[in-house]
Amino acid sequence: MLTARAPDASAAADRDYISFRPVGGGFTLAANGKAAPLFVSGGDFPGVVRVVDDLRDDVARVTGVRPTVSTGTPSSGEVVLVGTVGRSTLVDGLVAAGKLDVDRIRGKWETSLQQVVEHPMPGVRRALVIAGSDQRGTIFGVYDVSRRIGVSPWHYFDDVPARKHSALYVRPGSHTQGTPAVKYRGVFINDENPSTGRWARATFGPGLAPGQEGGLNHRYYEKVFEVMLRLKSNYLWPAVWGRAFAEDDPLNHATATRYGVVMGTSHEAPMMRGIEEWKRNPTRYGGTGEWSFLRNATAVRDYWADGIKRMEREELEGVVTLGMRGEGDTSLPDGDGVELMRDIIASQRQILDRESGTPLAEIPQVFTLYKEVQRYWDRGLRPPDDVTVVFADDNWGNMRKVPDPSLPARAGGYGLYYHFDYVGGGRNYKWVDTINLANTREQLNLSYESGIDRLWVVNVGDLKNEEAPTQFFLDYAWNPSSIPADGIKDWTREYAAQNFGDRAAPAIADVLHTYGQLQARRKPEATNRRYTRGAAGAITTDDTMTPYSIENYGELDRVTAEWEALAAKADVVGRTLPAADRDAYYQLVLYAAKATANLYALREAQFLNRWYASQGRAATNDLAATAEARLADDVAMSDYYNTTLAGGKWTGWQTQTKIGYGDKARYGNNASWQEPPAPDQIYPALQRITGPTAAEMGVAIDGSPDWWPHATGQPMLPEFSPYQTSPAQYIEVFNRGTTPFDYRVTPSVPWLNGASGTVTEQARVTLRVDWAKAPAGRTTVPITVTGAGRTVTVQAVVHKPTAPKSGFVEAGGYVSVEADHYTRAVTGNGVSWSHLPDIGRTGSGMRPSPVTAADQTPGGNGARLEYQVNLHTTGPITVWAYLSPRNNVRPGAGVEYAVSLDDQAPRTVNTTTATGSDDTAMNKGWEMNTLEAVNRTSSTFTVSSPGVHTLKFWAVDPTAVLQKLVIDTGGLKYSYLGPPESHRVTPARVAG
Incomplete structure (x- = not known):
């Protein structure tokens, strides 16, 4: 029987152990232009020795004072001691002397404590001890201090300045962030072209292996590893678009080891080898070159074996992907044979057993049920008990399967693979953050409560652009109970404070909250596709239509107005920030809000343009010009991002297309889902018309796609009611020619308003009932519209019911x-x-x-x-x-x-x-x-x-x-x- 594992009882973080004012019995980390020196044992793990340098830099970022770092033994003053239980002579010495109790963390996974210790060793008055149960426990303990003193995990990727303080103090006592609820908490860099591909090459240079100039080198991955560890993430699937982590730079594996990050490979890349390694030279192991275990097994086995040999030789900590998919994120060419997959897994485990000096049950292994692979599970395939079975979402944030509670517990447990970015049907989404955190939390909660707690990994696209959902995912994986269903606003406020300080946090959190609500409705890339379900259930798509209604409930107007109001609010909030925060604000908040609002404004102008063109309206060409102006605004925002923002740091980053989806004539049959090539184009195409010189009246009404006198049916407005919440009904009088004309709208009753005026292009008359004078019951009211020698009679039904009681x-x-x-x-x-x-x-x-x-x-x-x-x-x-x-x-x-x-x-x-x-x-x-x-x-x-x-x-x-x-x-x-x-x-x- 499956049961969800409860998080460690101590998992509730001590949120306030850092003070910016002196505290009794506390530790002075920095004050009066001085900072406590940092000590770490030279024999500790490489990742621990390295992270102390980051703590040094972080203290300097906050206070302007740079502490010293030493691998020696302190003998005086107040010092910071960083170390791992069982590995650090400094920490173990304190434990042996009875100065430090580590029982609450000893033997646990990635657990740390921060404790002020009086007279820890001869001559030393006081120490702040940051101790970890293992390498990453210590690293996470150090980075927790960094975050609390005012350094954002996103300081590099989003140019977030440190919160400045002249003094830093640590409260007395022992503090901990608990033990993570999910053992492996990972991110997947994926779909990384064009943004990461262009920017990383310009910033860090090409891949450093001969012939692999398109690869991402260790200089790039150093930045990725750092932000991961600052977020308490421990596991990475590296970038895969034409890239192979191990081959692109011979230092990539060593860099992962130096940082203490666990490496994996994606669902399509078994045995610690990126699938690109096979594609680059498919015949290096002999055979036919086909990626087929059925027809080319010897070569495939040798290829896999080399991946495990390399992992062992380089002493890389890894989680080994088992199974096999087709090249390019496809199903196997050999179909869905359960026996074939069983043979593949057995062969892979034989290789692991032969090439590794570690017992199979102690080697972390995963079998990921992504896309078609879930069929094997549904048809009864069960990998060996020590393998972690990873359930996947449907690429859109909805889990496809959770463990059957009737199944026995697995030694390898269960994992999940989730998406904040996707390339595939029915449409890519990879431009800006579009994640509804409430939906994410609900599905993560479902998974955790269903016993999925061994490994979580999320596709974060480029990572940058998905900062908030990525941090949310990792925070929740660390301690699900810390973010209840009604706690997302609180989490968002803390996230905003982390990056912009407490004073600005409420307003910024409100912008982020509204942004998430609006994005939850529709991916911006899909704002030119409408689905229609026919009477028999058949579904059709139209990539030349807005999904929002132009004519009913004022929907397209309302949605666009909501986005524009959000962009205006984001602008106002941004102007209140100090200049030092504005680059970070542009990246973390403002660009996504304004650029998405601009896209909605473009779409509204575009689809009104096409609608007006079908009616011959004189305003048609003006809307084409408006849409083109919004495209120019989009280009200008991207250019600013790529050339000016943060002093030009983000060269080539904001180059993701998002507007031209669906243009099969230009881009081929995959245009309905695959991103269009740059430069972005408006699709469907704008239309321009040439109208007659003479005035010609047309009439359109709320709730109808037709216009009169062209349409043959009677124009009938939606029913009026004193209880209606939809926008007020309207009549639009428009000109089909270029000569202005006078018009008049005349209701047949005095308690419904009319209007008159001159139309150059069009006029909207909003209709309102004087309910105090309207009769009870239903009344049909003819409304006469005249102009340019034409008359159209519109019918209005006005319903004044008996007042309801509840x-x-x-x-x-x-x-x-x-x-x-x-x-x-x-x-x-x-x-x-x-x-x-x-x-x-x-x-x-x-x-x-x-x-x-x-x-x-x-x-x-x-x-x-x-x-x-x-x-x-x-x-x-x-x-x-x-x-x-x-x-x-x-x-x-x-x-x-x-x-x-x-x-x-x-x-x-x-x-x-x-x-x-x-x-x-x-x-x-x-x-x-x-x-x-x-x-x-x-x-x-x-x-x-x-x-x-x-x-x-x-x-x-x-x-x-x-x-x-x-x-x-x-x-x-x-x-x-x-x-x-x-x-x-x-x-x-x-x-x-």
Whole structure:
């Protein structure tokens, strides 16, 4: 039976052991222009000896005073002693003398303490001891001091200046950050072209092995290793795009050892060899050169054996990837034979046993169930018990599988492979950070509670650009209990304070929080693709359409305005910062916010341009010019990043394309998902028209893609209601010619406003009802629009219902409710409800708890959420449930929930089968769910009478996350996010 491993009881970090004012009994690290000298045993681990130099530099960054470093023994004053238990003569001497108690860390994995010790040795008055249970424990202990005194882990990668202080003190007592909950906590540098590829070559030079100039050398990896260790990460999958870590620079392995980082290789690169090593010379071991164990086994085995020999020869600490995939992140050409994969793993372990002097059970090994490899597991393949089985997400942040709780525990345990960056179908996302931390935390929590705690690794793309989610991932892996579901805002505030100080942190955290909410809706690379599900369930895509609705609920306008408001706020916050912080702010906050807002403004102008062109509007060409101006703004921001920011340090970094996806005519069939070549182009293409000279009136209305008098049907506005929350209805009068004309909008009743004026290009008339004068019930109001010799009559239906007493009120033919705005949350059968702040595209989410509970049977006294709704409509209704796009991670047929209305029987919906999602085949159903960051499924009910009703959402699968419920009473229109939440007449919320 699987159980999640609880973190060490001492894992709650001592957050305040550093003071900037004197403390009684404390240790003076720096004051009055002097800094305590640093001592480390020369016989300690290489990574420990090296990190003391970083501590020296960090103290200097903060105070301006550079302490000395010595490998000798101190004899006077106050000193800092750094060392590893069992390896440091300094630390072991204190332990032997009874001066230091290390029982709380001894024998533990990567655990450290910081302790002030009085009279530690002859002549020494006081010492700050930073001791570790092992090499990385000591390193992490040192870097924890660095972070707390004011040095950001991102000081190099984002030019974050140290927080300046004239004095540094350490409080008395013993302090610890606990033992990590997850043993191996890794990052994967991937998809690193063009940004890292161009910048690293310009900054650090080419690969240092003959013929491997495109590689990344040890000078680059020194910076990667440092930031990893500052973040308490211990494990790396190195860059793979045309690169081979071991071959590109003969010093790369030695550098990893010197820093104390555990090396691995990605899911496609077994036996400690990057797949590029095979591609560069596929016949060096004889044979056919084919990457096939079935047809070229001898050569492949020899190739693998050399990887293990090299690891042993160079004494590299590594985690060995087992299994085999095809070249270029593909499935094996030999198909999905379980027996073949079993033979591959057996052969690899024979090589390990032969070439390594370590017992097999003591060699860390992983078998990663990425993409098609999961099929082997699903078909019964079980690697040897000491191998860590790594479950993967679907490349979009949704786990595909967690361990079956009925399986026995594995000696090798379980791991996970996660994504903050992706190249592949349905579309790449690798430009800026697009990660919703609430979603990430929920899936990491699911994994940890399901027993996945041996190894976590995340694809971070270039690493830079993904700073916040990377640090969040690693912080959570260290201590999951430190970041509860409602603690993400607190974490974000601490992250902002780490980089910009306490004073600026609240405002910056607010910008970052809003940024994450907005990015959670849609990857910016996919803002020119719309999915449509036909009546028979078939899904089509259109890369010339915005997913957001132009005509319904003011959606595209609202979303663009939200982004522009965020960019403006980010600008204001940035101007309040000291000049020294502004380069870091541009990199960590401002660029992503402003550039994404600019992209949304470009898309709005682009799609309005195409829409207007189809109607012959005179404003068409102006919008083309606006879109081109936004492209120029994008280029200007990138140029500033590449040439001016931080004195030109980031040459070539901001060169990732993101706008021209989908242009198959220019880029070929892969353009629908693969990044377009530079320079970026606007796709779909802008349109320009030449209109007639004479004035010609056209009329467009809210809620319709048509225009009149061109369209033949009657123009009908969305229904007016005093309870509507969608934007006010409007009529647009536009010119199809170049000569201005006078227009008039005249309602047939006095309690609905009209308007008049002169149209050069177009005029929008916003319609408002005087509800005090409007009659009760439904009234149809003709509105006459005249201009340029034409007349169009628009119909408006105005509904003034009896005032509702409670619940969410129907208006415009729908009721829309955010998940956490329930009337009553009912606990049943040991299952309650967890509130997940900000996990949804438009708000928060609700999920049954615990997430490891068994599937529930809906009905009776089962766990449910109840929502009071006030309906005016009777007859058939459709209830749409918006859920996070979860895959079927547990045994069973799919992710299920149930819905009922009043006392009607619950209707169970299987979201997996209803949406046709297959995360293994990565079919259109899965693609639509993941790109839209939601799955939408429906149930139908009959309403027999108007008034207050109770909509119930029942727990079935505890992994299902509800974001939103929408009741379609007959007027629901297309929108990407769903209609705005309905007006609520609010009784007190009840917990039950």
